[in-house]
Amino acid sequence: MILERVKGPSDLKRLSYEELKILASEIRKRIIEVVGENGGHLASNLGVVELTIALLRVWDPFKDYIIWDVGHQCYPFKMLTGRNDLFHTIRRRGGLSGFPNPKESPADRFVVGHSGTSLSWALGLTLARKGDVVAVIGDGSLISGMALEALNHIGSLGRKIVIVLNDNEMAIGPRVGAFASHLSRLRMRRGWLGFKRRVRSMLELLPFGEEVIETLDDIKGRVRKLLLRSSIFEELGLIHWGPVDGHDIELLERIFESSKEVDKPIVIHVITKKGKGYPPAERDPETFHGAPPFNKVESKVQETWSSIFGKVVLELAEKNDKVVCLTAAMKKGTGLDEFARRYPSRFIDVGIAEQHMLGLSAGLAKGGLRPIVAIYSTFLQRAYDQVIHDVALQNLPVIIAVDRGGIVGDDGPTHHGVFDLVFLRCVPNLIIACPRDANSLRNMLHTALTLDRPFIIRYPRGVVDRPPRWDEDPVILEVGKAEVLREGDEGVAFCLGPTYHFALRLSRFKVVDLAFAKPLDVETIVESSLRFDRVYVFEEGSKIGGVGEEIGALLLSHGIKPREFKVFAIPDRFIEHGDRGELLEEIFGIEKGKDR
DSSP states (O other), X not given: OHHHHOOSHHHHTTXXXXXXXXXHHHHHHHHHHHHHHHOBOOHHHHTTHHHHHHHHHHSOTTTSEEEEXXXXXXXXXXXXXXXGGGGGGTTSTTSOOSSOOTTXXXXXXXXXXXXXXXXXXHHHHHHHSOSOEEEEEETTGGGSHHHHHHHHHHHHHOOOOEEEEEEOSBSSSBXXXXXXXXXXXXXXXXXXXXXXXXXXXXXXXXXXXXXXXXXXXXXXXXXXXXXXXXXXXXXXXXXEEEEEETTOHHHHHHHHHHHTTOOSOEEXXXXXXXXXXXXXXXXXXXXXXXXXXXXXOOSSOOOBHHHHHHHHHHHHHHHOTTEEEEESSOTTTTTOHHHHHHOGGGEEEOOSOHHHHHHHHHHHHHTTOEEEEEEEHHHHGGGHHHIIIIIITTTOOOEEEEETOBOOOTTOTTTOBOSHHHHHHTSTTOEEEOOSSHHHXXXXXXXXXXXXXXXXXXXXXXXXXXXXXXXXXOOOOOTTOOEEEEOOSSEEEEEOGGGHHHHTTXXXXXXXXXXXXXSOOHHHHXXXXXXXXXXXXXXXXESTTSHHHHHHHHHHHTTOOOSEEEEEEEOSSOOOOSOHHHHHHHHHOOOTTOOO
């Protein structure tokens, strides 16, 4: 196999274009095999194979700077920068990360997993030092606020940066918005660059060819301004080439080489096919964006927290026509795909624009609707100001469903949702509920809709305990009221969400499900702690600033000083990728039947 002979980017330059086509096929085959076993980002990586090969034939990733936006499309890059022998370990604990990570290779310049960061990083590198800087950003990521802010700054400074716009008409799901429509119109200009290049080559062979070229360029510019609309990139002060075929290695290589002669910021617009080479992913790139292992036979489909959330939201919408749902390019991931199908006029996908989504939800609530925002915990970090200023300060009835709260597993530190409890609990007017199972999730959503104030419901990734009792009416909960799950005589364990599993291992402890991270049930906490000299707290969030610390302070303020007070929570470090269950066992570390 050619792939086995490629130990680094320098080996690519020894291959013919025919060999490179074979290499691209081998890379796709290996990605499909490994992701089939390990899970991972399949469709996006299959779409950038030729693009990655061309980039590495033109730029040296160990000397130049190739910055991947989001980073989930880094698999071919890892394979071609010396990590192919370890590629079978990707996303496994102790193996390669599913995202760029400088700890693995100096070719990975940043740890990255969020969208819109590449252009700011690239500009910073350009201003800080000499050398070629290339940012690869997708059309879905380009609409994010940070990317547009950086694009505006890049255009104003005029410093040389190569921006490769990977346009596959997708983010995680289909892209949305006016920017997407603009890029679609630009696609109609595909082929212009090839025609212009052929004309230029012919003119260069003629006497006075250079003078003719300069005259034609000037005429072309004047006519174009009169008859054609400029691209948004050109209006911002960047040069814009393309669109061009992102699967033509030879063409891409020539264009990338030509970009080295340009001394201004340039956008090279390439068209790729997400999922290329694997028909199921080509037909359904959204499903195969972040795919679970698909070579393993599952005995049955299990309900997840996200799928139960989606079903309960349908239940709410059937009874209340003011319910609307919002997501930021995560329709399937958050369980809202059926809601979008059934209630298209009440579903809003804003694209990768979390700040806008929270601001929009505030406006919807002010206008009398009942918005439900579905967002991953790690991405809610990007809209923190809007949570405070637009929602909480206004005390508006926005329901925020915080998915993937806690350890997410294979996606690693960029995606673990471990900070939300800390940064949300300090915000006035917020109620924060943490369901322990599917039925409590249902009850909390129904409770939230009865209240005229902000309400946050936080739940983890993965399979959910016990399906809801759909034949029974939901229970409207008393806000801030804990629930005793079991009595005991050796100590008391307070828990949030599904961490009750670990608390129940303490066989002789009283176990209390706090149910709400804010407000806390002070009466139950104090009364239970007075009876025991061993007090434990379990929470799947940061230990620093978490619920455990508040309970400790609460006990001290009541003069309660237990002989043993322990908080089981996420330690003060970024948790690496690995199996979610294994990571939680390591963090909470309670053996069944052991009361420590």
